[in-house]
Amino acid sequence: MPSSATPHELSSIRMRGFAARASLDETWAWIDTRIQPLASETVEPFAAVGRITAGDIVATGDLPVLDRAARDGYALRAADSVGASDYNPIPLGLMEALSPVSAGDAVPEGADAVVAVEHTRCDTGTVELVAAVAEGEGIERRGDDIAAGTIPLPVRRLVRPADAALLTALGVADIPVVRRPVVRLVAVGSELEPSTDLDTPMLAALVARDGGIAERHPPLPDDAAAIREFLARPGADLVILCGGSGLGTNDLTAEALAGAGTLAIHGIALRPADSISLGDAAGVPVAVLPGSPAACLSAYETVAGRAVRRLAGGSPDFPFVCRALTTARKIVSPGGWADFCRVRITADGRVEPLGSGGNASLSSVVRADGFVLVPAEQEGFPAGSAVPVHLFAPSWKD
Amino acid sequence: MPSSATPHELSSIRMRGFAARASLDETWAWIDTRIQPLASETVEPFAAVGRITAGDIVATGDLPVLDRAARDGYALRAADSVGASDYNPIPLGLMEALSPVSAGDAVPEGADAVVAVEHTRCDTGTVELVAAVAEGEGIERRGDDIAAGTIPLPVRRLVRPADAALLTALGVADIPVVRRPVVRLVAVGSELEPSTDLDTPMLAALVARDGGIAERHPPLPDDAAAIREFLARPGADLVILCGGSGLGTNDLTAEALAGAGTLAIHGIALRPADSISLGDAAGVPVAVLPGSPAACLSAYETVAGRAVRRLAGGSPDFPFVCRALTTARKIVSPGGWADFCRVRITADGRVEPLGSGGNASLSSVVRADGFVLVPAEQEGFPAGSAVPVHLFAPSWKD
Structure with missing residues (x-):
């Protein structure tokens, strides 16, 4: 993994090139080592939906809390149903402990079975049982x-x-869940306004x-001091600069990140989005992503999203x-670079590349049904290869 | 498909049985015929995320809006780069129309190519071009x-x-999207309080x-008039009664639904959740689902969710x-009934049933990784069958 760079080394790198790009695997390893799940907080059960539990949840009581009818029907003593059949219907009115019950009702005192409505008939005006039930049934x-x-x-x-x-x-009221990370987002560029970010x-x-x-902020100018000041602000769990x-x-x-903290990774062997940097400032992990929206999306999906x-x-x-x-066609990719290759699914269910390499147009992302992450050790795929396609929108929504 | 029932017919059905259950296919066909996507509304682009477009979106302008640099580097006239190579570096300072540019910058007047930073070097203190570029490149x-x-x-x-x-x-500001349906939800049961619903x-x-x-309401009592009054209220796109x-x-x-409007389907050949009803009241589709939470979930996932x-x-x-x-084990299901069979994925990646048939415990839903919908025409599956499993939580979140 590349070692940290000082601001001085960095300023000499600008307008020259990245000193040593990290591989995507090295980048993921840095994220997985540096970033751990946040501490837990407790929320009500329905507020926990969509969250991740931070501990085992133990049942403090039984469910159901009492014996209850499992079906709509009549609660009775099983012994009273012995011999009931289509040929020997027993009028329900003759039975003790008889009570109509709905599914979920407490089983009344004295009853030890619930017979389903379907096992009764009332052709003659009185309700009759046409099947015997065993103790505990229903x-x-x-x-x-x-x-x-x-x-x-x-x-x-x-x-x-x-x-x-x-x-x-x-009755478990407090559910421990992992706290949701506050992700501070800001675009960097003197030409930007909130409406063009x-x-x-x-x-x-x-x-x-x-x-x-997400915690969005208005764009910052191309000014290292302003960026450093931004990185020093407390309260975020992750900062993403675009x-x-x-x-x-x-x-x-x-350069500003290196000045405000540590620049751990400067440049990644990934196309598009090779200019990603990762590091730390004010004790918080920081990701620097390219500003071009298509490259920014690629960078988020391949790198920053993993941190979130x-x-x-x-x-x-x-x-x-x-x-x-x-x-359906070959996917071309330069060796030595991982490639976020946007692909479209053809009418016959195969995939064709829409764009790969250094230049990503936003339209290639929009037209894509998903992407193939071409590994750095591979120079693309020939036509007819089986490739793993990550789908942007699950097919049930297309 | 079963014909509509009158309230009188229904009250004679209670405590007897469902007259004629609809099949799941008939139920889905009723939903698809009765329920169409809502009309469109226009929202801003980022408010449209996660919504469905209600019309083709046409580009009103070009993108990019002007010729721009596709890479960080130097804008120049391609003719000035002819002959540049590692062995014949050309100092950039000698060129006309030379300007350092960042990716996305407008191409300056007079330049017709952008050379990447990587194709320059500055070993000698002055920046030199080490590769020729063609007109339009970069x-x-x-x-x-x-x-x-x-x-x-x-x-x-x-x-x-x-x-x-x-x-x-x-610059497309107004995005036509399908309006989000207001789904009115209420539980029915005199024993219920908001906290136990x-x-x-x-x-x-x-x-x-x-x-x-979702528009939640406090529980209604077991009172047909109260339910009819609830069904007469305007403003919902779908009403679900549990x-x-x-x-x-x-x-x-x-019975209240039949009184307030039309009961189109009363009972479905589906386990659990065979007591589902569908119909119309006040011009709005209405679904009646079982109140037991596990059956209610099955009913929503198999039927009501489709309407939403x-x-x-x-x-x-x-x-x-x-x-x-x-x-991993056989799945048992009675013929003639579709079965929402909860399944668990075993350590070796096979599935085993956790519950099927009429009684659904909430724990079987919670322990399940997904479900197999056993078709009515099939009496389950033997061990070793390949079955389609619908996964509750995508594997990347487990």
């Missing part, structure tokens, strides 16, 4: 569903709506998808459905 | 990305964050997932990743 016993002391939800579990219903039914509103939507809370990441004369962001997902406690892997599809 | 021309009049986003497209960035860059908070999360706006759907003496919801997704303009199909997995 009854759900206390603790059958969940017994006190068991763990319905383990640690690091995504809480689903039905989970919240179960926890509420169990496309990166931070785009990233805000992606941060929310990945479990973070723009000024490259090698131009106005590209001061990586790590903080939020979820899996750091790509949050996309991945399918193996066949290439 | 320049992105006006309209290269999107030309005015083309359609970057077609109708019925899920709007993604990068789409919003593109539309903003194009598990169904509507659970459904609210699922409605949001499916593109709707509870009182069955055959017990207090189960008045379907139809209204919201998305695909009505299950919003789950579906994978073909092998059964």
